[in-house]
Amino acid sequence: MSATALAAGFAxxxxxxxxxxxxxxxRTAIAVLVExxxxxxxxxxxxxxxxxxxxxxxxxxxxxxxxxxVGAYLGGLVLVLVVGSGTGTLATIGVFFVAMAIxxxxxxxxxxxxxxxxxxxxxxxxxTYQILxxxxxxxxxxxxxxIVLTLRGIQPDPQWQAPMGTVPDVLLGRTDVLGIAxxxxxxxxxxxxxxxxxxxxxxxxxxxxxLYIRAGSEDTEMVQALGxxxxxxxxxxxxxxxxxxxxxxxxxxxxxxxxxxxxxxxxVLLYAFVVVIIGGLGSFRGTVVAAGIxxxxxxxxxxxxxxxxxxxxxxxxxxxxxxxxxxxxxRPQGLYGxxxxxxx
Amino acid sequence: xxxxxxxxxHTYYGESHILQGLDLSVEEGEIVALVGRNGVGKTTTLRTAxxxxxxxxxxxxxxGEDVTGVEPHAIADRGMGWVPEDRRVFAHLTVAExxxxxxxxxxxxxxxxxxxxxxxxxxxxxxxxxxxxxSGGQQQMLAIARGMLGxxxxxxxxxxxxxxxxxxxxxxxxxxxxxxxxxxxxxxxxNFRLAMDLADRFYLVDxxxxxEEGDTAGVTSDDERIRRYLTA
Numbered sequence: 001m002s003a004t005a006l007a008a009g010f011a012x013x014x015x016x017x018x019x020x021x022x023x024x025x026x027r028t029a030i031a032v033l034v035e036x037x038x039x040x041x042x043x044x045x046x047x048x049x050x051x052x053x054x055x056x057x058x059x060x061x062x063x064x065x066x067x068x069x070v071g072a073y074l075g076g077l078v079l080v081l082v083v084g085s086g087t088g089t090l091a092t093i094g095v096f097f098v099a100m101a102i103x104x105x106x107x108x109x110x111x112x113x114x115x116x117x118x119x120x121x122x123x124x125x126x127x128t129y130q131i132l133x134x135x136x137x138x139x140x141x142x143x144x145x146x147i148v149l150t151l152r153g154i155q156p157d158p159q160w161q162a163p164m165g166t167v168p169d170v171l172l173g174r175t176d177v178l179g180i181a182x183x184x185x186x187x188x189x190x191x192x193x194x195x196x197x198x199x200x201x202x203x204x205x206x207x208x209x210x211l212y213i214r215a216g217s218e219d220t221e222m223v224q225a226l227g228x229x230x231x232x233x234x235x236x237x238x239x240x241x242x243x244x245x246x247x248x249x250x251x252x253x254x255x256x257x258x259x260x261x262x263x264x265x266x267x268v269l270l271y272a273f274v275v276v277i278i279g280g281l282g283s284f285r286g287t288v289v290a291a292g293i294x295x296x297x298x299x300x301x302x303x304x305x306x307x308x309x310x311x312x313x314x315x316x317x318x319x320x321x322x323x324x325x326x327x328x329x330x331r332p333q334g335l336y337g338x339x340x341x342x343x344x
Numbered sequence: 345x346x347x348x349x350x351x352x353x354h355t356y357y358g359e360s361h362i363l364q365g366l367d368l369s370v371e372e373g374e375i376v377a378l379v380g381r382n383g384v385g386k387t388t389t390l391r392t393a394x395x396x397x398x399x400x401x402x403x404x405x406x407x408g409e410d411v412t413g414v415e416p417h418a419i420a421d422r423g424m425g426w427v428p429e430d431r432r433v434f435a436h437l438t439v440a441e442x443x444x445x446x447x448x449x450x451x452x453x454x455x456x457x458x459x460x461x462x463x464x465x466x467x468x469x470x471x472x473x474x475x476x477x478x479s480g481g482q483q484q485m486l487a488i489a490r491g492m493l494g495x496x497x498x499x500x501x502x503x504x505x506x507x508x509x510x511x512x513x514x515x516x517x518x519x520x521x522x523x524x525x526x527x528x529x530x531x532x533x534x535n536f537r538l539a540m541d542l543a544d545r546f547y548l549v550d551x552x553x554x555x556e557e558g559d560t561a562g563v564t565s566d567d568e569r570i571r572r573y574l575t576a
Contacts (some may be wrong), residue, residue: 110549210450215445216435222432225394226446227494 027180029032031074032303033296034177038186040295041193042255046248046268047275048287049241055217055282056237059119060127064136064245066106066141070248072260073145074106079253089168097302100192100250104243109163142190142265149262159259167254179253185254192251196244197288203240213237217282245272257298274324280337289335294320345408347498347528348373348424353402354391355385355552362388363399364552370498375529377543377560379536380573385552386532387429392499394426395419395528407497421449425496425527429503431487435476439467442475442486444491460489463522481512483530488519492527499523502532510532517542536565536574 050064069313078099083092122129144155154160171188174181204210212233216223224230248268252258258267275294279286301316312318327334346369355363362385364371378386391397393404395416404412410560411419420426434442440457447456461492464485471480475486484504491499502515504520520542523529533539539546540560548556550573565574 007395140560211437211441211445212448215437215441218434218436219432221396221416222428223445224416225420225426225428226395227449228445229415229417292497 014261016218028303029150030180031182032050032299034182034190034298035186035303036296037292038183038189038193038295039298040291041189041191041196042248042251042258043091043190043271044193044274044291044293045251045287046195046245047272047279048196048284049244049289051274051276051279051282051284052200052213052237052244052288053241054276055284055322056213057119057123057234058127059130059238060134061238061241061268062131062270063114063138063141064134064241065241065267066138066145066265067245067263068140068249068252068268068272069145069260069262071103071107071246072253072258072264073160074246075102075250075253076260078102078162079163079166083166089170092166092168093170096254097184100247103250107246108243112235112239115238115240119238120231138265138269142262145262156262157303158248159261161259162261163253164256171254189251189255196247200244200284207231209236234271244269274320276334277324278334280334283334283336286334286336293323297323346370347407348530349405350389350393351403351405353389353392353399353404355388355399355556357388357395357553358396361400362552363392364401366549366553368547368554368557369422370528370530372497372528374544375524375531375542377539377546378530378532378549378550379546381540382534384549386549387502389549390426390502390530390532393419393500394424407504414574416419420494420496421497423497425491425494425499427487427491427501427504429532431480431483433475433478433483433486433490436474439475439478440471440492443467443493446490450493450495454493456493460493463492464488464489466493466521479512481508481515484508484512484516485519488516488523492523498528499528500528500530503534504528505533505538507534513538536570540564 020066046064046068050061053059053061075096079092079095081304082095087095118137119130122133149156149160167185171184173184175184175187177224204214212223212228212230216230216233220230249260249264252264252268253260271294275290276287279290280294297319298316301310301319304310305313305315348368348370350366350368353363353366353373355405365459366385368376368389378389380386386396392399395404395411395418396415398413402412403410406419406422409422434445437445443457443460444453447453450456454461461471461493466482466491467486470482470526475483478486488501491501501520504516508516513526517538520529524542531539531543533542540563543560546557546560546563547554548570555573556569563570565571
């Protein structure tokens with residue numbers, strides 16, 4: 001994430017945030033908190049698939065960020081193709097949700113195929129094979145994206161501006177909530193993140209597959225011994241995890257700090273890893289809490305930079321990685337993690 | 345036709361040759377005990393039967409069908425249950441959820457859970473409690489109930505008394521007796537007296553092969569043919 005992008009995210013924040021007085025200070029704190037929750041919603045949406053996959057399958061998927069990048073471009077493509085200058089606000093938001101559904105369906109199917117054809121044959125090997133394989137897949141996806149984008153006359157980096165220009169007016173600027181000016185886009189992201197959180201939670205706690213996944217995250221062998229084809233659950237989880245990563249990409253597509261770019265692949269992967277490691281690899285609850293911590297830390301440090309209190313543009317990244325290092329030193333298994341997951 | 349047959353089975357962990365041509369058969373309705381010192385291959389025998397550690401050589405037949413190399417979930421689906429050493433309950437799932445995983449294939453899972461609660465009333469009281477919060481004895485009850493819920497014809501029970509207080513062991517023995525009314529059982533047990541008390545027949549295993557076998561009636565650990573294999 002560049003300093004310019006950071007500033008863009010808070011471009012209209014300075015007047016609000018530099019106003020003096022205790023009340024204004026409180027309002028600023030709440031506004032920063034809400035923006036942190038917006039970031040947390042995005043981080044959660046991206047990281048939850050990563051943690052589900054690791055929790056059940058013990059696979060660290062290094063291609064997860066690349067899928068988010070693909071999601072941002074695919075979502076952007078749908079928006080650019082469908083939304084025109086005459087498209088109304090509600091219709092645009094409707095198209096956004098349709099794009100999200102299409103991207104989720106396509107990438108879930110693609111993730112299932114990747115699990116079946118590439119990852120399944122190497123389950124019995126050491127984790128190094130899985131890391132190298134998924135890292136290789138990530139590189140292939142990135143390079144294919146660069147080639148396709150270049151052929152279509154789109155710069156792979158910086159962000160593809162066309163879909164970012166489709167953000168409806170209603171999501172631009174700030175809205176007054178109880179006297180506090182809050183960015184509407186972050187409220188929208190909190191809403192989507194909340195929907196994803198509830199949907200994943202319902203899937204895990206109210207469906208039979210969710211039960212298998214939670215049991216398998218503790219002891220895969222025992223689940224098999226109870227007559228459950230855990231490999232089928234692997235395929236479902238890898239597919240859903242991939243789909244959720246891509247949904248996160250669609251969410252980032254409209255975000256001025258991120259936007260569709262090939263670099264998104266590495267940028268979001270780092271944040272996703274930080275979230276799942278702080279929360280505890282394989283823990284859904286940990287991912288929720290860690291996404292909140294990282295989102296708010298990101299928001300506070302970004303505010304410190306944009307208001308000029310701190311002039312170091314890398315403050316946000318440094319803080320987040322310091323959180324990661326601190327967690328690894330104090331509690332290596334993360335907030336809610338167990339020392340071994342998957343039992344295999 | 346035997347319910348379970350292992351014929352000249354050779355099983356390895358990496359390069360360690362654990363089962364070195366083991367033969368055994370289990371008839372329907374009986375309880376068979378596998379006894380022997382630590383590390384002679386008793387647990388591996390159960391894991392081999394269930395397909396968790398498939399043999400490199402030899403044959404495993406269940407209900408007359410060759411299941412050598414078949415995936416564990418497919419063998420379990422055919423009616424083989426497992427109560428593993430150390431219980432291995434799903435610690436972060438509730439007692440009811442642990443049982444529901446096991447009853448996944450039942451037409452009416454709730455009815456199956458009710459049957460389990462009837463057999464082990466203590467479990468119903470803790471239905472909504474996380475299994476990791478139960479005592480060792482309660483976890484063992486849960487593991488046995490879970491092993492039985494799959495509507496199994498054969499239950500492989502590994503070290504059910506391990507780490508339990510004597511009073512709790514007698515509860516577990518009662519639970520196993522209750523379970524054996526409908527289910528054939530293979531029992532691995534370090535406590536020789538307990539094994540002989542529960543089982544109809546025994547196999548004495550040493551260095552990955554069966555060295556003695558027979559009816560349990562009247563057998564004690566003082567028998568010379570037994571003692572030399574049980575003492576270090």
